[in-house]
Amino acid sequence: MAESQRRTLMDAARVEGVLARMAEEIVQLTGGGSPLLLVGVERRGVQLAARLAALLADRTGTAPLTGSLDITLYRDDLMTVGPRPVVGQTRLPVGGIDGRELVIVDDVLYTGRTVRAALDELADFGRPKRILLAVLVDRGGRELPIQGDIVGERVEVRDGGRVEVLVPEIDGSLGVELVDAEGLD
Amino acid sequence: MPQAVPSLGKDLLGLEGLTREQITGILDTAEAFKEISERPVKKVPVLRNKTIVNAFFENSTRTRISFEFAEKRLAADTVNISSTGSSVAKGETLVDTARNLEAMRIDMVVIRHGASGSAQFLADRIASSVINAGDGKHEHPTQGLLDLLTIRDHRGPLDGLHVCICGDVLHSRVARSNIHGLRKMGAQVAVCGPATLLPAQVAEMGVTVFRRIEEAIEWADVLNILRLQLERMTGGFIPSLREYNRVFGVTRARVEAAPRDILILHPGPMNRGVEIDSDVADGPHSVILQQVTNGVAVRMAVLYLLSGGQPEQAEAAKTGGAA
Numbered sequence: 226m227a228e229s230q231r232r233t234l235m236d237a238a239r240v241e242g243v244l245a246r247m248a249e250e251i252v253q254l255t256g257g258g259s260p261l262l263l264v265g266v267e268r269r270g271v272q273l274a275a276r277l278a279a280l281l282a283d284r285t286g287t288a289p290l291t292g293s294l295d296i297t298l299y300r301d302d303l304m305t306v307g308p309r310p311v312v313g314q315t316r317l318p319v320g321g322i323d324g325r326e327l328v329i330v331d332d333v334l335y336t337g338r339t340v341r342a343a344l345d346e347l348a349d350f351g352r353p354k355r356i357l358l359a360v361l362v363d364r365g366g367r368e369l370p371i372q373g374d375i376v377g378e379r380v381e382v383r384d385g386g387r388v389e390v391l392v393p394e395i396d397g398s399l400g401v402e403l404v405d406a407e408g409l410d
Numbered sequence: 411m412p413q414a415v416p417s418l419g420k421d422l423l424g425l426e427g428l429t430r431e432q433i434t435g436i437l438d439t440a441e442a443f444k445e446i447s448e449r450p451v452k453k454v455p456v457l458r459n460k461t462i463v464n465a466f467f468e469n470s471t472r473t474r475i476s477f478e479f480a481e482k483r484l485a486a487d488t489v490n491i492s493s494t495g496s497s498v499a500k501g502e503t504l505v506d507t508a509r510n511l512e513a514m515r516i517d518m519v520v521i522r523h524g525a526s527g528s529a530q531f532l533a534d535r536i537a538s539s540v541i542n543a544g545d546g547k548h549e550h551p552t553q554g555l556l557d558l559l560t561i562r563d564h565r566g567p568l569d570g571l572h573v574c575i576c577g578d579v580l581h582s583r584v585a586r587s588n589i590h591g592l593r594k595m596g597a598q599v600a601v602c603g604p605a606t607l608l609p610a611q612v613a614e615m616g617v618t619v620f621r622r623i624e625e626a627i628e629w630a631d632v633l634n635i636l637r638l639q640l641e642r643m644t645g646g647f648i649p650s651l652r653e654y655n656r657v658f659g660v661t662r663a664r665v666e667a668a669p670r671d672i673l674i675l676h677p678g679p680m681n682r683g684v685e686i687d688s689d690v691a692d693g694p695h696s697v698i699l700q701q702v703t704n705g706v707a708v709r710m711a712v713l714y715l716l717s718g719g720q721p722e723q724a725e726a727a728k729t730g731g732a733a
Contacts, residue, residue: 295442298454298714308417309715312442321450349451 234380234388235401240361243377244273247359248280250375254357255326261289262322262353266296266331266343267313272392273361274330292317294329299342315346323351328375332390334360337371362401364388415439418715421533421540424549425591433594437559439711440704446483447706456714457486460517465507466543467493467523472678473543473553476702477520480709489516504528508536518716521545526583539716547583553677554587556708558595560701561632564673569596574626575617576602576660577636577685580609580647584677588634589615602626603658606647607638623658627668634675635660635686651684662689675701 235243255261261281265274271293282288295313297303303310329343340358347356359375364382378401382388386405391398415435418428425433446454462481466474474490481488491507508519518539521529526546533540544550558568565571573592579585579601592599593616600618601608602625613619620626627633638654648654655661665672674686674695682688691698 298446298456303456304718307718308414309439309718311413311415312439312714314442314445316445345455349449349453351450 230405232403232405233400234362234403235378237399240377240399240401243361244276245280247361247375247377248277248284251277251281251328251357251359252284254374255328259326259354260287262292262318262325262327263289263359264292264294264317264327264329264343264347266294266329266339268395269390269392270294270329270331272394273332273390274328277328277330277359290318290325294343294346296339296342296346299346301338301342317350321351322347322353325353326355326357327353328357328359330359332361333388334358334363334371334373334376335366335388337367337369340371341369361390362388415715418712420716421529421542422551422712422716423529423533423540423542425551425554425587425594426549428551428591428594430594430596433555433558433591436555436708436711436715437562439715440555440559440707443707443710443714444704446710447703452483453485454483455485457481457484457517457717459487460717461487461489461515462518462520462713463511463516464488464490464520464543465492465511465522466490467504467521467528468544470522470544472702473522473550473705476705477541477543477552477709479706480713483706484710484713486713504532505535508532508538512536512538518713541712541716544583547581547586549587549590550583551587551591552705552709552712553584554591555712556701556705557584557588557634557675557677558591559704559708560675560697561597561673563700563704564697565631567596568592571597571632572600572630573597573632573634574600574602574620574630575634575636576623576626577658578607578638578647579603579612579636580607581639582636584634585636589617593617600626600629604648604654623660623664624667627660627664627672630668630672631670632673632675633660634677636677637679638681638685640681651681655684655687659683659685659687660690661687662693665690665693665695671695673697677701 263274263278265271274291278289278291293316295315297310297312357374360373361377363373363376363379389402391400393399416431464474464477516538520541520543522543523545526548529540529542529545542551575585575588589599600620602620672695676698680686
């Protein structure tokens with residue numbers, strides 16, 4: 226079996242630049258007026274949401290509300306995986322999500338099943354005015370009709386490859402790496 | 411690959427058979443599940459399509475309702491049966507009842523039974539997961555776990571903590587689960603009560619024995635006060651309830667004389683004015699109602715962690731091959 230290889234797709238400066246552009250797109254799409262709610266998907270979506278929130282606060286002068294979503298209990302394969310995954314915490318702002326402009330923030334968009342789970346979970350908390358999806362990396366390979374509204378980078382990854390987003394709070398550095406079990410092109 | 415909680419296997423029969431890592435996994439999962447009970451929609455789809463039977467062959471309102479809430483919050487379908495009104499009253503055996511239920515394609519059985527070992531007996535003979543909700547004087551693992559969670563919420567890690575279980579230890583399955591669970595988590599455990607209500611070999615379980623409640627309070631960070639199980643006493647255990655309260659009752663004066671900020675637990679239902687006075691039960695040291703809240707979260711965690719089970723163990727049980 227070939228050893229897995231790792232290649233940097235985006236360094237820290239590139240990620241910072243891409244996030245700045247994503248923040249700009251969020252302002253354009255939402256008008257920058259009404260109070261936004263950025264909900265990061267555990268784990269790394271939460272740190273990306275915090276970075277986007279800081280960038281939005283700089284641009285609009287108003288810090289958006291933030292929250293975190295752990296979708297473990299809404300996974301459609303939960304009963305087929307074992308032992309049971311650790312369940313994280315979902316935290317949404319006091320006052321709920323009803324009527325808000327909400328942006329789901331995740332690190333990688335792949336099959337779309339995580340986003341489906343996130344939408345199902347959010348539906349249990351209320352009815353936002355609108356939900357947008359922001360992802361740092363779209364690697365294709367969708368299994369559900371779900372697309373990103375704000376996409377940092379689109380990358381081609383062949384079967385068996387994995388895109389890993391690194392954030393300083395968890396990984397000690399900021400960046401995006403491609404791990405390819407079959408070796409890189 | 412997501413992190414995983416150590417597997418509990420097919421069943422939860424007691425805390426004696428669990429490791430420290432498994433107990434920690436259950437408590438951490440329960441911590442995460444607490445939030446679900448605060449949501450506008452208090453329900454997650456974890457056990458959708460799972461059917462659970464709550465078989466309570468001995469009376470219990472509190473534990474049964476707690477399990478029911480937990481099951482419903484995980485979106486399971488539930489059925490309740492009790493000995494009265496079921497075929498058990500007509501003489502059917504426990505195994506026949508369970509096998510009939512299993513033939514209806516159930517996934518889990520929560521059993522409360524007056525006979526020690528009944529949960530194990532059932533688990534060895536059916537493929538569905540079995541959760542012990544109290545078997546005779548043996549164990550009541552989810553009560554033990556919710557006590558651990560409540561203590562951990564208030565006092566942090568249990569390592570080195572002094573916990574004294576007071577009262578009717580002899581008749582108490584809660585006490586046994588507590589002793590096993592607390593010791594595995596590194597706590598120092600003591601018991602306190604009249605000699606007639608302490609098991610003869612209790613010290614062999616690795617606990618300190620206090621004969622005076624004042625000494626216990628002097629030593630303890632946490633008091634877990636047990637109910638005098640009046641219905642199980644055929645007489646002769648204590649001179650009178652009034653005397654018991656005078657000698658062993660946890661009163662306000664005794665709690666206020668404690669050298670530390672003592673935490674008061676009671677698994678309920680309480681005999682107010684007997685083992686615990688009302689101003690202690692409702693006072694600032696009491697976390698009795700939080701135990702009830704934590705009970706739902708702990709039971710959700712156990713149901714979640716057991717769901718799916720381990721196919722090889724289920725198969726062994728079906729063929730009668732499980733140990």
